[in-house]
Amino acid sequence: MDTANPGNTAQQILNAAERLVQMHGFNGFSYADIAQEVGITKASLHYHFSTKAELGRSLIARYQDNFCAALAAIDAEDADAADKLRDYVRLYAKVLRDKRMCLCGMLAAEFITLPQPMKAGVKKFFDANEHWLSQTLEQGRKAKQLHFAASATDVARTLIDSLEGAMLVARSYGSAARFLATADWLLAELGVGTAAKTRRA
Amino acid sequence: MDTANPGNTAQQILNAAERLVQMHGFNGFSYADIAQEVGITKASLHYHFSTKAELGRSLIARYQDNFCAALAAIDAEDADAADKLRDYVRLYAKVLRDKRMCLCGMLAAEFITLPQPMKAGVKKFFDANEHWLSQTLEQGRKAKQLHFAASATDVARTLIDSLEGAMLVARSYGSAARFLATADWLLAELGVGTAAKTRRA
DNA sequence: GTCTATAGGTGGATAGAC
DNA sequence: GTCTATCCACCTATAGAC
Numbered sequence: 001m002d003t004a005n006p007g008n009t010a011q012q013i014l015n016a017a018e019r020l021v022q023m024h025g026f027n028g029f030s031y032a033d034i035a036q037e038v039g040i041t042k043a044s045l046h047y048h049f050s051t052k053a054e055l056g057r058s059l060i061a062r063y064q065d066n067f068c069a070a071l072a073a074i075d076a077e078d079a080d081a082a083d084k085l086r087d088y089v090r091l092y093a094k095v096l097r098d099k100r101m102c103l104c105g106m107l108a109a110e111f112i113t114l115p116q117p118m119k120a121g122v123k124k125f126f127d128a129n130e131h132w133l134s135q136t137l138e139q140g141r142k143a144k145q146l147h148f149a150a151s152a153t154d155v156a157r158t159l160i161d162s163l164e165g166a167m168l169v170a171r172s173y174g175s176a177a178r179f180l181a182t183a184d185w186l187l188a189e190l191g192v193g194t195a196a197k198t199r200r201a
Numbered sequence: 202m203d204t205a206n207p208g209n210t211a212q213q214i215l216n217a218a219e220r221l222v223q224m225h226g227f228n229g230f231s232y233a234d235i236a237q238e239v240g241i242t243k244a245s246l247h248y249h250f251s252t253k254a255e256l257g258r259s260l261i262a263r264y265q266d267n268f269c270a271a272l273a274a275i276d277a278e279d280a281d282a283a284d285k286l287r288d289y290v291r292l293y294a295k296v297l298r299d300k301r302m303c304l305c306g307m308l309a310a311e312f313i314t315l316p317q318p319m320k321a322g323v324k325k326f327f328d329a330n331e332h333w334l335s336q337t338l339e340q341g342r343k344a345k346q347l348h349f350a351a352s353a354t355d356v357a358r359t360l361i362d363s364l365e366g367a368m369l370v371a372r373s374y375g376s377a378a379r380f381l382a383t384a385d386w387l388l389a390e391l392g393v394g395t396a397a398k399t400r401r402a
Numbered sequence: 403g404t405c406t407a408t409a410g411g412t413g414g415a416t417a418g419a420c
Numbered sequence: 421g422t423c424t425a426t427c428c429a430c431c432t433a434t435a436g437a438c
Binding site for chain 2: 105112155164166172173179189
Binding site for chain 1: 424425
């Protein structure tokens with residue numbers, strides 16, 4: 001959790017690897033890249049993560065943990081389903097601001113080439129997103145704040161698919177604005193305004 | 202164009218490379234993979250495509266040509282904007298049926314790592330999609346068949362982003378049905394029913 | 403146009419000293 | 421925990437015979 005702590009090498013390795021996967025893909029970086037960024041040799045990396053597959057597995061696990069914590073934080077902060085969805089989109093936008101792709105979106109592209117444990121991790125991430133979104137959507141529908149005809153699960157999947165795709169394409173144009181435009185359209189279709197959070201004052 | 206023609210080696214190479222990129226990514230295959238599939242040596246590949254970057258460039262160019270031809274075929278067959286959009290979705294679904302990702306969607310994930318000419322080609326592909334969709338959407342709106350509040354360009358971008366993302370995620374689940382569910386939801390939001398084509402007679 | 407042979411580099415991974 | 425040294429498989433690319 002502490003990027004600046006020089007003692008915590010494993011976390012520094014994960015930080016570097018995470019950035020590299022999100023930027024270049026799992027097949028687009030090497031141990032040499034991480035070694036240079038962290039400032040140790042390739043050989044030393046194997047002490048912390050015996051194989052690249054094991055490093056990849058750890059990477060997804062940490063990403064999922066952090067993501068789920070962020071979702072819990074949203075639930076703690078917002079009572080409103082519409083506010084929650086807006087903050088959910090902000091979570092994606094924050095990743096894109098560093099010109100990164102969602103870790104699991106990137107891995108989804110390379111899915112076929114991944115070792116089995118990583119494949120399972122990627123699906124688990126999407127499943128967790130779907131679960132949280134479904135609940136949030138259902139909550140909003142019951143409160144007559146969100147409006148949609150399909151099942152909450154189907155809409156949740158559409159949101160995941162579309163937001164991941166919006167990140168994917170936005171990176172080719174180097175345009176976070178393009179991502180936000182698509183995100184706004186999607187939320188608008190559900191009845192969520194794009195302006196600042198609804199305040200009850 | 203003729204997969205079975207044994208004389209047309211360049212096309213066979215492109216066919217193999219296209220499949221490999223769509224399945225594994227540009228950084229996820231090698232000349233050895235193509236050589237095996239086509240049945241010639243690695244060295245012979247360089248006679249047809251001097252470098253991997255040049256092969257990638259040719260790949261995108263052919264893909265774009267075929268795609269634009271498919272769009273022209275849709276325009277020739279359908280008068281109706283709703284029918285055109287349904288056929289557009291079918292174009293994507295057809296790619297996914299072979300468990301492939303859209304070539305340029307895959308390359309968008311690896312965008313940062315691509316040689317410059319390939320980057321330009323990927324953008325051109327998305328731009329062509331946007332142009333065709335914008336026109337089709339505008340046509341449908343004028344005919345009061347499609348309904349949307351945003352600009353045709355913004356909706357076109359949302360459709361591209363969302364369909365690419367739906368392909369991306371669907372591949373992790375090995376589920377074409379998931380792609381189709383998202384595609385149907387998107388079209389439904391524009392007022393396009395998911396049932397068979399509208400027939401006038 | 404396709405081959406053999408090979409160059410020159412980089413991939414992940416290991417052994418063993420410190 | 422980190423290092424040096426090294427292995428071997430694989431990468432893209434080239435030279436030159438056929």
